[in-house]
Amino acid sequence: MTQLELALQGKITQEMEKVALVENLAPETVRSLVEEGKVVIPANKMRQNRKIVGFGSQLKTKVSASIGTPKSGQEYAGELAKLAKAIAAGTDSVMDLSLGGDLDYMRREVLNRTELPVGTLPIYQTCMEASLSKGILELTPEDFIKDIEKQARDGVDFMGLHCGMTRRTLDLAKSQGRVNDVVSWGGSLLAGWMLHHNEENPLYTYFNHILEIASKYDVTLSLADGLRPGCLADSLDRAQVQELVVLGELVDRARAAGVQIMIKGPGHAPWNHLSATVQLMKQMCQGAPYFVFGPIATDIAPGYDHITAAIGGAFAAAAGADFLCYVTPAEHVGFPTEEDVYEGVMAARVAAHIGDLAKGTKGAIDMDIAMAQARKPWNVSEQRKLALDPSKLGADDAESMEGSHQCTRCSDKCSMKVINEFFDRPLEYC
Amino acid sequence: MTQAIQARRGIITPEMVKVAEKERLDVEFIRQGVTAGNIVILRNNQRGNVEPVGVGKGLRTKVNASIGTSPEHFDMDGEMHKLEVAVKAGADTIMELSSGGDINAVRKMTLARTKLPVGTVPIYQAAIEATDNLGGVVNMNADQMFAVIERHAADGADFMALHCAINHDVIERLRNQPRVTDVVSRGGAFLTGWMLHNQKENPLYEQFDRILEIALKYDVTLSVGDAIRPGAIADSLDRAQVQGLILVGELVKRALDAGVQVMVEGPGHVPADQIQATILLQKQLCHKVPYFILGNLVTDIAPGYDHITSAIGGTIAAIAGADYICYVTPAEHLRLPTAEDVHEGVIAARIATHAADLVKGAKGAWEWDLEMSKARKALDWDKQISLAIDPEKARRYRAESNSDTTKACSMCGDFCAMKVVSQYLGTKTSDC
Numbered sequence: 001m002t003q004l005e006l007a008l009q010g011k012i013t014q015e016m017e018k019v020a021l022v023e024n025l026a027p028e029t030v031r032s033l034v035e036e037g038k039v040v041i042p043a044n045k046m047r048q049n050r051k052i053v054g055f056g057s058q059l060k061t062k063v064s065a066s067i068g069t070p071k072s073g074q075e076y077a078g079e080l081a082k083l084a085k086a087i088a089a090g091t092d093s094v095m096d097l098s099l100g101g102d103l104d105y106m107r108r109e110v111l112n113r114t115e116l117p118v119g120t121l122p123i124y125q126t127c128m129e130a131s132l133s134k135g136i137l138e139l140t141p142e143d144f145i146k147d148i149e150k151q152a153r154d155g156v157d158f159m160g161l162h163c164g165m166t167r168r169t170l171d172l173a174k175s176q177g178r179v180n181d182v183v184s185w186g187g188s189l190l191a192g193w194m195l196h197h198n199e200e201n202p203l204y205t206y207f208n209h210i211l212e213i214a215s216k217y218d219v220t221l222s223l224a225d226g227l228r229p230g231c232l233a234d235s236l237d238r239a240q241v242q243e244l245v246v247l248g249e250l251v252d253r254a255r256a257a258g259v260q261i262m263i264k265g266p267g268h269a270p271w272n273h274l275s276a277t278v279q280l281m282k283q284m285c286q287g288a289p290y291f292v293f294g295p296i297a298t299d300i301a302p303g304y305d306h307i308t309a310a311i312g313g314a315f316a317a318a319a320g321a322d323f324l325c326y327v328t329p330a331e332h333v334g335f336p337t338e339e340d341v342y343e344g345v346m347a348a349r350v351a352a353h354i355g356d357l358a359k360g361t362k363g364a365i366d367m368d369i370a371m372a373q374a375r376k377p378w379n380v381s382e383q384r385k386l387a388l389d390p391s392k393l394g395a396d397d398a399e400s401m402e403g404s405h406q407c408t409r410c411s412d413k414c415s416m417k418v419i420n421e422f423f424d425r426p427l428e429y430c
Numbered sequence: 431m432t433q434a435i436q437a438r439r440g441i442i443t444p445e446m447v448k449v450a451e452k453e454r455l456d457v458e459f460i461r462q463g464v465t466a467g468n469i470v471i472l473r474n475n476q477r478g479n480v481e482p483v484g485v486g487k488g489l490r491t492k493v494n495a496s497i498g499t500s501p502e503h504f505d506m507d508g509e510m511h512k513l514e515v516a517v518k519a520g521a522d523t524i525m526e527l528s529s530g531g532d533i534n535a536v537r538k539m540t541l542a543r544t545k546l547p548v549g550t551v552p553i554y555q556a557a558i559e560a561t562d563n564l565g566g567v568v569n570m571n572a573d574q575m576f577a578v579i580e581r582h583a584a585d586g587a588d589f590m591a592l593h594c595a596i597n598h599d600v601i602e603r604l605r606n607q608p609r610v611t612d613v614v615s616r617g618g619a620f621l622t623g624w625m626l627h628n629q630k631e632n633p634l635y636e637q638f639d640r641i642l643e644i645a646l647k648y649d650v651t652l653s654v655g656d657a658i659r660p661g662a663i664a665d666s667l668d669r670a671q672v673q674g675l676i677l678v679g680e681l682v683k684r685a686l687d688a689g690v691q692v693m694v695e696g697p698g699h700v701p702a703d704q705i706q707a708t709i710l711l712q713k714q715l716c717h718k719v720p721y722f723i724l725g726n727l728v729t730d731i732a733p734g735y736d737h738i739t740s741a742i743g744g745t746i747a748a749i750a751g752a753d754y755i756c757y758v759t760p761a762e763h764l765r766l767p768t769a770e771d772v773h774e775g776v777i778a779a780r781i782a783t784h785a786a787d788l789v790k791g792a793k794g795a796w797e798w799d800l801e802m803s804k805a806r807k808a809l810d811w812d813k814q815i816s817l818a819i820d821p822e823k824a825r826r827y828r829a830e831s832n833s834d835t836t837k838a839c840s841m842c843g844d845f846c847a848m849k850v851v852s853q854y855l856g857t858k859t860s861d862c
Contacts, residue, residue, distance in 0.1 A: 176679070235714070238676045241672060242676050245672050245676070276706065279707045280667065283666075284668075284669055
């Protein structure tokens with residue numbers, strides 16, 4: 001049985017207890033959030049090595065990092081090094097979006113090398129393998145479903161599937177006209193197949209099959225938005241909104257089948273669209289967790305899209321987004337390096353935490369208060385412990401500052417010292 | 431030629447000039463707005479006596495008052511009295527929504543008696559006539575519906591609410607995500623019943639081109655009706671409503687392409703925190719054409735006070751970008767409004783739109799308040815009364831507790847704050 005089915009029966013599972021512990025919530029609170037569909041616990045039954053992570057309302061906003069081999073081939077070692085880097089940077093989950101080489105091998109390696117929840121986009125494998133053999137347009141609906149089943153059997157915890165991109169959404173994108181038509185890569189491959197065959201989206205038509213697989217392994221569906229806007233100008237157009245309406249209906253069907261589900265979101269969105277975008281999704285999808293990609297709040301800063309995404313992500317999280325997919329400085333520019341992965345995770349974590357402060361997520365403000373308290377007596381080792389990225393507090397140098405009870409910035413003109421004298425309070429170190 | 435087609439050809443029409451004068455804006459600004467479709471000018475080319483009114487971006491937020499008979503209550507004089515009251519209270523437009531008695535006569539009389547633009551909802555009459563002549567609303571047929579639309583246009587209706595944006599796709603979504611109150615729009619309910627009974631698509635949707643032809647001929651502004659608007663705050667922003675809005679967007683595009691002036695009707699019942707998203711969504715999905723909202727009513731529990739619930743929602747909505755507000759009277763949800771209800775409804779809606787115009791920066795809005803404040807400082811009662819949104823009420827209230835001769839008011843008497851502070855600051859308070 002899935003976590004959702006167990007929650008519906010009133011059972012508090014080990015997984016719910018673990019989430020409750022980490023989030024500092026009562027296990028019953030977590031159970032009832034899972035029951036309502038507002039929290040998902042992606043935990044494929046086939047996986048052994050795992051850390052349980054929950055995503056959704058009232059929980060800390062989570063971050064996902066994506067890695068994966070390029071089309072050109074077998075960069076396994078490099079991508080696995082990025083995986084290690086993402087984990088070290090503190091990501092909450094990982095997506096393996098490999099395109100080249102032995103995709104089964106790579107996926108299994110990723111699943112073995114991390115305890116974090118792992119997500120995939122099965123259509124990448126279906127299409128990449130077909131492109132090397134019979135061709136993408138020769139795929140059958142069964143082919144798309146087959147890879148979903150295979151990846152579920154391997155232990156993938158959540159899957160991005162473009163089930164809501166119906167013919168109607170494509171027609172709307174065409175009739176209203178977009179600057180960037182379909183920027184979701186999987187979405188564009190699928191759209192090409194649909195238009196060529198003049199068929200409805202097989203992931204929509206065969207959604208019941210997908211539900212059966214998800215139910216069997218307790219795979220959490222992460223319904224991807226094939227029509228997500230690819231630039232600010234296309235935000236909240238009819239195609240995007242139509243897909244969201246369809247996704248809402250699929251959420252209802254997934255829940256009725258006992259399948260855990262979350263929804264992926266944009267993408268590119270102007271700042272003033274963010275709260276409406278999140279609110280609309282929550283309304284259409286009955287409060288399901290929202291997993292947003294950025295959102296990137298301006299189109300003109302290639303090389304800095306970890307920052308544009310952090311700005312949009314913080315605001316989206318504050319408005320209710322639950323899960324941020326990182327964006328690296330390499331976005332729109334090139335293939336991310338290890339350093340880019342690290343920067344991307346850190347920027348997303350900063351954004352998620354800022355969102356948590358605004359949402360009032362349990363424990364968030366306490367972290368800031370503790371940091372402020374540690375700054376007062378200039379307790380560097382404590383600050384390092386509390387910092388989102390401890391390495392930024394420069395290990396050796398900082399120790400020496402602590403010894404001298406003075407930091408290099410102000411030296412003996414320390415404002416804390418001046419203020420403490422004014423308030424007649426002894427300052428421990430300074 | 432419609433205003434839109436002329437605007438696109440670079441022609442500045444007398445109607446644009448009049449709107450520009452009233453709004454104290456450059457006429458080229460109006461022409462550009464009409465070209466883009468974010469401004470409409472309400473004026474049927476068959477009407478001689480109409481003062482054109484502009485609605486949309488950059489203009490003062492407008493207020494509509496609705497009047498009309500019901501099948502149980504046909505009182506021509508009574509409705510004409512309400513019309514007078516609404517005009518006097520400062521409504522910018524009138525909707526004539528009669529559904530009882532000699533509907534043609536009420537419409538013609540309304541059009542003759544006011545210079546304000548007049549809107550109608552032809553499906554009401556089509557449904558009533560089908561009930562009388564064809565044995566029921568479900569026996570309406572497409573030709574008969576379009577005949578009524580054409581009749582209203584030929585009579586001079588300046589704008590028409592037409593429930594084009596409900597189809598079986600929307601109804602299916604309504605079925606999939608049940609509501610507390612299903613379809614509260616009366617026209618929407620007629621059509622939904624007709625569609626389900628006859629298992630046919632909505633003719634106003636399917637044969638939208640016929641509507642465009644009529645609108646083009648008479649320069650009737652389409653007000654694409656919100657057939658599926660939520661009737662309870664619990665139903666706000668559900669999938670049926672959003673599906674309907676997507677459909678509206680597609681129809682708006684067709685109207686714009688045809689050179690027909692078009693605006694969109696909106697809810698209804700909306701919790702305060704969803705108003706901004708509702709407006710943004712309409713603007714994004716509907717090519718930023720004017721949004722004409724009913725309310726918004728931000729709570730469901732105040733029957734008898736819905737002029738207030740909608741003034742609150744209307745203010746937020748207008749600040750967020752709504753262009754035109756249909757009044758809601760204290761009688762809403764309870765009975766047909768009396769003349770007094772009409773007056774209260776118009777004033778409440780005008781307060782809401784003006785409060786929003788202050789924030790939107792509509793020309794002249796801020797100056798009005800400034801004038802009032804200066805008159806208060808000067809204790810200039812005549813001026814205060816003439817500047818008041820409802821001068822009669824201001825005069826009556828003052829008269830009821832103050833003698834004509836006193837310059838002070840009965841609130842503070844001699845302990846007037848204005849006076850005390852003026853003395854201290856050495857400024858002048860005349861006559862006090």
